[in-house]
Amino acid sequence: MKPTPPARYDTTAQVPGRDLEPVQPESLPTAHPQVGPCPPRRRRVTLPGAARSSVAHARVHTVEALREWQIDDDTVEVLRLIVSELVTNAVVHTASRTIEITVSVTATEASVTVTDQGLCGTPVARKARPEEEHGRGLALVEALTTRWESTPLADGTRVEAAIALPEQTAGAL
Template sequence: MSSEPSLRLARTTLPALLSTPAAARSFLRRTLAAWGLDPHRDTAELVMSELVTNAVKATPHPAPPHADLRDAPLVTVELRATAHVLRICVEDTAPGHPTLRTAPTDAETGRGLFLVAALSTRWNTTPTPTGGKSTWAELALAGSEHAGPLPGSAVPRG
């Protein structure tokens, strides 16, 4: 895949707040429309929502009496696309790595990574130099179910 010349890249940084998944989905919709990838929007939005929600939940926040939007930790969302693969990457400042866990059947949460794993061709988490992590998922674009990974991809977790 590294021989593919048309790598597209878009990135935004958002505060790690409860409203961040909606803002990330909006960024994704605008970007995919500009890239002509609207047919992949629904799956990409679901994967993006799960990755961003996990990042926001995992990120430590300042104590409420001193909370200020300017002090909110940040989440970085990056989209990369070639003719065959769309990669959604979410970076946060929280230590640790998300893991697939079995949620009780009556639980309302806890299935996000199962969705990510089911909808993506591969996903993984890599540590960042600042002690946080970068969690990413790759989606095969139309007609490319057997496409190779984007540069920097690794074997999927779980």
């Protein structure tokens, strides 16, 4: 018997051999060049909370959105790493049924937001001992971002991490 996939998947995050239900990404339109600067751009996807494959899907979703918006390669790679760390934490440390990933770009920064249904407290960056295999993810996020914050919600936690866009990228938006 074939398992039924969750209700929402981003079609760009498909893994070969998997049947995933399509979801239309939520993106804001770009502005007309004669009207003025582009409004913020945003794309959201909801993935299964207990599936380790959600980490790979989140990376693909993030990279494809940022490349579509013509964000520079260095920024794309940093946000790919950040979303990987944040989604891994949500999968490993919470009992969430779903995890929502939002990728956003404004005129000055790019960000990823991961919202889970975990009620295990606010995540805190810590210093891992050299012999430990785990415990460096949030310290890495802290080191790579312009800002990051964790917000407790009534039914989970939202973690947002942002990096400033290089001048040439910000000026092109």
